Amino acid sequence: MSDSVLTKFRSRLNSVGGNSWLSRDLGSLFTAELLRDDALEELETRLLMADAGVEATGWLIGKLQVAVNAGRIKTEAQLRAALKDALLELLLPIAQPLVLPDFIKPYILFVAGVNGVGKTTTIGKLAARYKAEGRKVLLAAGDTFRAAAVQQLTQWSERAGVAILAQGEGADSASVIFDAVQSAKARGFDLVIADTAGRLHTQTHLMDELRKVKRVLQKHDPYAPHEVLLVVDATTGQNALNQAIQFHEAIGLTGIAITKLDGTAKAGILLAIARRLALPVRFVGLGEGIDDLEPFDARSYVEALIGE
Numbered sequence: 001m002s003d004s005v006l007t008k009f010r011s012r013l014n015s016v017g018g019n020s021w022l023s024r025d026l027g028s029l030f031t032a033e034l035l036r037d038d039a040l041e042e043l044e045t046r047l048l049m050a051d052a053g054v055e056a057t058g059w060l061i062g063k064l065q066v067a068v069n070a071g072r073i074k075t076e077a078q079l080r081a082a083l084k085d086a087l088l089e090l091l092l093p094i095a096q097p098l099v100l101p102d103f104i105k106p107y108i109l110f111v112a113g114v115n116g117v118g119k120t121t122t123i124g125k126l127a128a129r130y131k132a133e134g135r136k137v138l139l140a141a142g143d144t145f146r147a148a149a150v151q152q153l154t155q156w157s158e159r160a161g162v163a164i165l166a167q168g169e170g171a172d173s174a175s176v177i178f179d180a181v182q183s184a185k186a187r188g189f190d191l192v193i194a195d196t197a198g199r200l201h202t203q204t205h206l207m208d209e210l211r212k213v214k215r216v217l218q219k220h221d222p223y224a225p226h227e228v229l230l231v232v233d234a235t236t237g238q239n240a241l242n243q244a245i246q247f248h249e250a251i252g253l254t255g256i257a258i259t260k261l262d263g264t265a266k267a268g269i270l271l272a273i274a275r276r277l278a279l280p281v282r283f284v285g286l287g288e289g290i291d292d293l294e295p296f297d298a299r300s301y302v303e304a305l306i307g308e
Helices: 003-013 039-049 054-069 076-094 119-132 149-160 173-187 204-220 238-251 269-276 298-306
Strands: 107-112 137-140 163-165 191-194 227-233 255-259 281-285 293-295
Touching: 039 054, 054 076, 054 269, 076 269, 076 298, 107 119, 107 204, 119 137, 119 149, 119 191, 119 255, 119 281, 119 293, 137 149, 137 173, 149 163, 163 173, 173 191, 173 204, 204 238, 227 238, 238 269, 255 269, 269 281
Parallel strands: 107 191, 107 227, 137 163, 137 191, 227 255, 255 281
Antiparallel strands: 281 293
16 A cells, blocks of 8 residues: 555545544544444444445444444454454455556547536546556547537646547537547557546436447447446535446446545545445545546555544
């Protein structure tokens, strides 16, 4: 575990309210060395208020209750250790960095999400990250519905120092992205990051368009897109989980990026997503800077939540 990542997690996650939503006042669950009778009930309330969700919360509290009943948890230190182990059991399987294999060129990264979640910003940060790794990156401006979308993505392409392919407002999104893939193939690009129009997960006709884009891309490569990444906003709590469920049913997600994790006291949404969907969490956003998109590190996240 990188010390710099742990430091960033701790400083950003604990910036809301001055301390982590989970580690704050854990000592209040004890009287001297003994657990209070309502200790797990209070912890359960705290998890639910942090949007960990009913399923994840029930699973965590159930594991801790078994340990309490067996006499394995009697002190604060034992509770912290058991809670840490349970959180890692839940989160380690979904902490899967996005690895781009060298034998797939161009690798097609398809990015979806509702308006306002930080989708375009995430694409810009991804472009900067992969360019820094030495990859030749092309952005595909597939959001042709919003007037400022192409301009915003162009600004990010300039900031990241990568190429962009865009057409006029109102152009067919699938055609734009397909042309970008064809161009990338001809020009030797390693990676195409395709933006798509933001849409509500409840807008059936727009979700149908995402399916169309996938079908068109598969004319280039039957396995494309190679990554279908959903961007969700941590500050929206359970709505982020609902979006993930709907998008997954519609287009088959292969990964999730969670933005604005530094701006919410409800960072428990990671637990809800892990328990309900078990989809890989590729990245988390911890700030506005171009380098504030980090691969999700479960150990750093848990250490930041549990504290000392």
